[in-house]
Amino acid sequence: MKKVKSPADSAVESRYLVMPNHANPYGTVFGGVTVAWIDMVGSMAAQRHCGKEVVTAAIDSLNFREPIYIGEQIVLKAAVNYVGKTSMEVEVQVFRENTETGRSSLATTAYLTYVALDKKKMPASAGRLLPQTADEKRRYSQAELRVKARNDLRKKIRDCS
Ligand SMILES: CC(C)(COP(=O)(O)OP(=O)(O)OC[C@H]1O[C@@H](n2cnc3c(N)ncnc32)[C@H](O)[C@@H]1OP(=O)(O)O)[C@@H](O)C(=O)NCCC(=O)NCCS
Known part of the structure; x- marks a missing residue:
């Protein structure tokens, strides 16, 4: 297995057809179903990067921008943005088609x-990530800021509890 990987090396793309059993009573996809799909592709990208078992530590900045309707196809794209010591930030985008x-x-x-x-x-060590393209480098730098902000917030909350 490669010792150093780029985000493209572990990226995952998956497609689903939205069926009635995925929907809420209003005919659009239930948010929890979308989250399950997101976590599935996200974990596969993380696993492909580190080559180890992974667990989800946190899900954040979850934005439901548009409803997804029964009969539409959805395409999920997951890529590792940033790798710390043992943790990996993965970005998942869900497109409705x-x-x-x-x-x-x-x-x-x-x-x-x-x-x-x-x-x-x-x-355990999550391995090394080397962003190659301009887009991968931009995502890496932005993720670095988010990781720092998350860690700072968790520390502040711990300190005042
Ligand atoms: C995730 C888990 C392994 C972290 O264990 P821990 O003892 O807190 O480990 P550490 O404090 O050493 O943190 C490990 C890494 O995770 C990161 N991390 C831990 N909790 C985090 C959180 N809530 N948000 C973001 N990052 C987090 C740490 O910053 C650290 O990153 P680094 O090694 O890259 O610097 C543990 O909390 C756990 O098992 N949680 C349950 C996971 C689960 O059941 N998920 C759902 C099903 S998959």
């Missing part, structure tokens, strides 16, 4: 933090 009109738009976005585990289920 109307096959009749061919229109595709960004419906949901999320950032997820996964932690690599060793055989004893303890946090």
Whole structure:
């Protein structure tokens, strides 16, 4: 396995057809179903990056920008933005696609933090990430800021509890 990977090396893309059993009573996808799909592709990208078992530590900045309707196809794209010591920030974008009109738009976005585990289920090295393209480098720099902000917030909350 490669020692240093780019985000493209572990990126995951997955497609689903939205069925009635995915929907809420109003005919659009239930948010929890979207989150399950997001976590599935996000964890696969993290696993492909580190080559280890991973657990979801946090999901944040989950934005439901547009409803997704029964009969539409959705395309989920997951990529590792940033890697710390044992944690990885993965960005997932969910596009809804109307096959009749061919229109595709960004419906949901999320950032997820996964932690690599060793055989004893303890946090373990997540390996190294080397962004290559301008877009990967931009995502890396922005993720670095978010990781710092998350860590600072968790520390502040811990300190005052
Ligand atoms: C995630 C988990 C392994 C972290 O364990 P821990 O003892 O807190 O480990 P650490 O404090 O050493 O943190 C490990 C890494 O995770 C990061 N992390 C931990 N909790 C986090 C959170 N809530 N948000 C963002 N990052 C987090 C730490 O910053 C650290 O990153 P780094 O090694 O890259 O610097 C542990 O909390 C756990 O098992 N949680 C349950 C996971 C789960 O059941 N998920 C749902 C099903 S998959």
